[in-house]
Amino acid sequence: MLINGGEENIDDDEDSIQRICLESLAIVLCGKENDVTLTPVESRALASAIGRVLSSTVLNRFFTQASLESTINDATVDFRLNRAAICQSAEARLLCAMAHSPESLGVLSKIGGLEAIGLIAHEGEIKAVEAVRKACDMNPKLVVDVEAHLSIMDALIGSEDKLSLSTDTDTNLRDVVVKCLGIVTTLSVNSDTRDSILNAEQSHDCMRIASSIVSAGAELKLGTKSASEASEETTDVTATKLAEKLAKSYIDEVLQIDDLVHIDSISSKSDSTPVKSDDTDKELEGVVAYMGSVQFAPGDDWIGIRLTGTSVGNGRNDGSVKGTHYFDCGEKSGVFVKRAHVRKQESEPSNDDSVENPVIPVPPKPENHWRVLVASDGTSLEEASFLLLQSFSRSKQHRDVIMNNREFTSALAAAIRASTDMDFKLDALELLSSFTMHYCEPEEDLMKLFCDVIESQTRILQLSRDRQEQSSSKHLLGVVVLGVQNLMCYQNAGDQVKPLHAATDLFIFLSETLFSGPKSRRTAVSKTEGILFSNLTSLFVLFLGNEDTRKVLSTTRCMSSLIRFVMMTSGVETMDCHIAFSNKEGEEYWEAAHTYCLQSLMYIVNEASQKHLGTSYAAMIKQCQPSSNAFRTCLQHISDRAHGGAPVVSARQLLIKLERYLDDIYPLN
Numbered sequence: 001m002l003i004n005g006g007e008e009n010i011d012d013d014e015d016s017i018q019r020i021c022l023e024s025l026a027i028v029l030c031g032k033e034n035d036v037t038l039t040p041v042e043s044r045a046l047a048s049a050i051g052r053v054l055s056s057t058v059l060n061r062f063f064t065q066a067s068l069e070s071t072i073n074d075a076t077v078d079f080r081l082n083r084a085a086i087c088q089s090a091e092a093r094l095l096c097a098m099a100h101s102p103e104s105l106g107v108l109s110k111i112g113g114l115e116a117i118g119l120i121a122h123e124g125e126i127k128a129v130e131a132v133r134k135a136c137d138m139n140p141k142l143v144v145d146v147e148a149h150l151s152i153m154d155a156l157i158g159s160e161d162k163l164s165l166s167t168d169t170d171t172n173l174r175d176v177v178v179k180c181l182g183i184v185t186t187l188s189v190n191s192d193t194r195d196s197i198l199n200a201e202q203s204h205d206c207m208r209i210a211s212s213i214v215s216a217g218a219e220l221k222l223g224t225k226s227a228s229e230a231s232e233e234t235t236d237v238t239a240t241k242l243a244e245k246l247a248k249s250y251i252d253e254v255l256q257i258d259d260l261v262h263i264d265s266i267s268s269k270s271d272s273t274p275v276k277s278d279d280t281d282k283e284l285e286g287v288v289a290y291m292g293s294v295q296f297a298p299g300d301d302w303i304g305i306r307l308t309g310t311s312v313g314n315g316r317n318d319g320s321v322k323g324t325h326y327f328d329c330g331e332k333s334g335v336f337v338k339r340a341h342v343r344k345q346e347s348e349p350s351n352d353d354s355v356e357n358p359v360i361p362v363p364p365k366p367e368n369h370w371r372v373l374v375a376s377d378g379t380s381l382e383e384a385s386f387l388l389l390q391s392f393s394r395s396k397q398h399r400d401v402i403m404n405n406r407e408f409t410s411a412l413a414a415a416i417r418a419s420t421d422m423d424f425k426l427d428a429l430e431l432l433s434s435f436t437m438h439y440c441e442p443e444e445d446l447m448k449l450f451c452d453v454i455e456s457q458t459r460i461l462q463l464s465r466d467r468q469e470q471s472s473s474k475h476l477l478g479v480v481v482l483g484v485q486n487l488m489c490y491q492n493a494g495d496q497v498k499p500l501h502a503a504t505d506l507f508i509f510l511s512e513t514l515f516s517g518p519k520s521r522r523t524a525v526s527k528t529e530g531i532l533f534s535n536l537t538s539l540f541v542l543f544l545g546n547e548d549t550r551k552v553l554s555t556t557r558c559m560s561s562l563i564r565f566v567m568m569t570s571g572v573e574t575m576d577c578h579i580a581f582s583n584k585e586g587e588e589y590w591e592a593a594h595t596y597c598l599q600s601l602m603y604i605v606n607e608a609s610q611k612h613l614g615t616s617y618a619a620m621i622k623q624c625q626p627s628s629n630a631f632r633t634c635l636q637h638i639s640d641r642a643h644g645g646a647p648v649v650s651a652r653q654l655l656i657k658l659e660r661y662l663d664d665i666y667p668l669n
Helices: 017-030 040-072 080-087 091-100 102-108 113-122 128-137 142-143 148-164 169-191 196-198 203-221 227-236 239-252 367-377 379-392 396-404 408-419 422-433 444-463 467-488 493-516 518-524 527-542 547-553 557-570 587-604 607-613 619-623 630-639 646-661
Strands: 260-263 284-292 300-306 334-340 340-343
Touching: 017 091, 017 284, 017 646, 040 091, 040 102, 080 142, 091 102, 091 113, 091 128, 102 113, 102 128, 102 340, 113 128, 113 142, 113 148, 113 284, 128 142, 128 148, 142 148, 142 169, 142 239, 148 169, 148 196, 148 367, 169 203, 169 367, 169 379, 196 227, 203 367, 203 379, 203 396, 203 422, 227 396, 260 300, 284 334, 284 367, 367 379, 379 396, 379 422, 379 444, 379 527, 396 408, 396 422, 408 422, 422 467, 444 467, 444 493, 467 527, 493 518, 493 527, 493 547, 493 557, 527 587, 547 587, 557 587, 587 619, 587 646, 607 619, 630 646
Parallel strands: none
Antiparallel strands: 260 284, 260 340, 284 300, 300 334
8 A cells, every 4th residue: 555656755645545554554663652573574575565665755855855955055044843854754763663673674775775764863863873773783884885874973963962952861862872972983993884984074073072971971970060050150250241251142143254353361371272462451353264173172162263463473373283274374373262262353242231140041061961961871871982982092093182182181080080980980991091002202190090090999909808899990900000011111210110019019919819719719710800910910021121120020029929820820730729711711811921920930030139039039939839849840830831832931941040049958848
């Protein structure tokens, strides 16, 4: 009944049999209380029967609407209701419902259905976004081929505008944002679709939104004022200042390129703000040359101004900032300022004395809106945003924007210190740790943060008896220690000692806890613990060549822990301290840590370090081994391995060294 003579569009007559059948089917399959579940065969048959005509109808309606908007070309006309009507039509709802089945989605992708669904998703319709998500899981390249990824990115960017129109928590909007972030992230890590995402014009706005969500979460972790509290505080501002804000809000509606403007004199250390002229009573003036977002700072309300008249030469740039060109002007004749600091020359602030204590609603910035949404249930939002930032940070141009945003990274660091939310801490530290591979100079603040985290989490491990908390701490520590390892490559020799002390204290505690604890603890070792031990011991090996850092390892406690770890991981199953990590997930990390410990001992064991210990190696080994000759037995077992490798070579060399320093007075047994 729905197909009538091969027509490409559905009859819009409400009384037609075709329309009645279509609306009825939409109610059955897309109703809120829908209990009907189509089988894969039914889904494929339905898509084959009506998919083409549904797709064609929806596409034609969107094309007609686009043509109408381009013809009218009036910014004051709001076409959102027209587009929403298309998205809520029975045809659009049926398309989205059918796309939730892989069988029908495969059919729709060949007949224009995915293109139509992409246009619906562009308007932020959750069902269409979910359908694109399924298509992304099925075949990411297919999504990019029909440019549905651009629709998803536009929907994500558009969500910020929708959020700014309401102060209420919007669960549906939050779900749209989370799913859009997930789709963009998935496509950005896929080798076939990565370039299409990162090279898209919308990529920087998507990254900005993710950063804003993370920043909102960080503000909440710091316990800063809520958006409503901040709004209430604006009512305490003096009447004069509020009147000035009102005047500026009117200017916002009409400010355009080439407008003549005055720039308020403001004090800031940012390179993007203007310098006061010698005449402090005279404001800077110029012509608007650029409006919108910039790469050197967050926000989309930046105004680039070409200075004129006596203001020429009092700027900060030539229209370019940090290598990015925005407009043309002479040297030091260009500035960037926030919209709030600009007003048109022909307009003057209202000085109407009749306005007494007016209460003017000042729309909060997008970040404040994100705070409202994150505060309602921000875990999924924060996680999705962190994942997008991590995937985008693999691209140098995107990574540089995040890394150079010191306000953002400082807020993250402060939130990490203040928050008790382990999920947030882990996501934030993973992002910051990923940056450490790309720094080419000392990062003292970040190193201090990492050292503080190691020390605080070590205390948690020492005091906590909660297994979940212990596991989370070890996961977090593994991430941080890797970051420390990367940062220490550029630290001065003297600055390397403190982080290495923190790492050795952690290693000693972990290894001694395993060695002296019950056997059940050694049989239940995890991949997370293996990664942590591997990162700690590789840090030791990395700095064995430095005398100051080598002294940190050349202590009785540290060397005893290294010896005990070697015995636990040697593979001698008859020993009670044996750790059974073979054939387990994460085996390679335990094997790596075992090798690094052997190499550390082989390098440390010499005459100078023995004098530094204040005791002989024989006495130390005798004290730390569980039974007579245990350490020698373990080294011999390792050196006898048939497959060879670094552990075998290190064990053999260590045996030779120990025999050289041991005598009859201090025998191994």
